[in-house]
Amino acid sequence: MTEAINVDVAVLGGGPGGYTAAFRAADLGLSVCIIEQQKNLGGVCVNVGCIPSKTLLHAAAILEEAKDTELMGISFGETNVDLGKLRDHKEKTITNLTSGLDALCKARKIIKVQARGYFQDKNTLKIEGTGGQLVNFKHAIIATGSHPYSLPIAPDDTRIWDSTEALNLSSIPEKLLIVGGGIIGLEMAQVYSALGSEITIVEALEQVIPQADKDVVQPLLKKLKKEYRIFTKTKVTEMQAQKAGIQVTMDGTKAPESEIYDAVLVAVGRKPNSHEIGLEELGLQVDEKGLIPVNEHMQTIFPHIYAIGDIVSGPMLAHKATHEGKVAAEVIAGHKVSFLPMTIPSVAYTNPEIAWMGLTEKEAKAKNIEYHVGKVPWIVSGRAQSVGAANGVTKALFDKKSGxxxxxxxxGVNAGELIHEAVMALQMGATVKDIVNTVHAHPTLAETMAFAAELVDGTITDMLPQRKR
Incomplete structure (x- = not known):
């Protein structure tokens, strides 16, 4: 049997939350072992998620922009896509990041084990396929991430994809059906549409990107309806593999009853990887969604065992996981910290982008919170007009009592960057007056947040003020 590894902290999973926790713990003087079954650190996000998808989305945006510039009198001629080079660029981007993570791991003298690990007891992890090697720990951080949902009705066929397979760019289907109108579905729709696929999107709920307010999604939807077929309040009821493609039967008022597609992307959400890691050996229960309950210090019912990222409650976002990872490492090192963010921003990297944070209007109504709303169409923005981005909107909600x-x-364009002014404002308890009195550079898209506050304040000059209620 291989000699056991003895460390202060064992981290199970090397995604954004896991490697961040490991790196922070090492920086705080703790001995660390990180167990990751894949060759590279970075998890889904770096290897088969956020990074490759954003790389391909950038390429898709360039293709779209090349067409749009004709309205300004600039023509680049017929565009040509070398799929092999595009795949190589995506892989090079991933390699650059993962090699950087490996270098940071080595520099911190973290023990990295490439294998599957599972709990043997409350102070021991067993490493699969290594002759029974054990990792003895004083503290453990579970950061095993999540995996895509699959549809039980889907046959086993290479033409039915999850998000990982879609990012491989193995082929460009003539007709692509995307089941799920959330962020992943719409992002992949943009990539494949730019590369020549005819896109159909099916969403079971009444709108695409259902987490966001309908009027915030509307500018994107207005554009997409011209480019894709979109069926909301529609479900896929049957899939059959045929020689000509995947025959799909749907149930929805306006949807076709049955149609054949060259490929189908299933993008209906993700499930936590809380199974087959030995939680039962610990006596650690998960909830009905497979999530591990934790407190604000990221501790499970066992104070020396922590859980972070997609396997705990909250949005399945890399930036949430990294902050949770830092909190877990710092608590282990004796710091008095908690994970209690005022908000966590969400971004759909579509064209135009959609970003939101804090309460949506529908959430505020559901909680009976009285509020004022300032909504600014980007057509009033000089910057948006000048760069051909007038199809956008900025919306802000302010508490009626406190402001x-x-x-x-x-x-709108760069919404994912612009939202952070609002995130900081909410985190710091900013009022409508605080935002109004913050001088914004002109002409910028960021001005639209100031305009939204000025609408509520009644001091706007770039639009007619709202009628007094």
């Missing part, structure tokens, strides 16, 4: 910002949503 504090409680939520915001943006649809």
């Amino acid at each position: 504090r910002l409680i939520g915001a949503g943006i649809c």
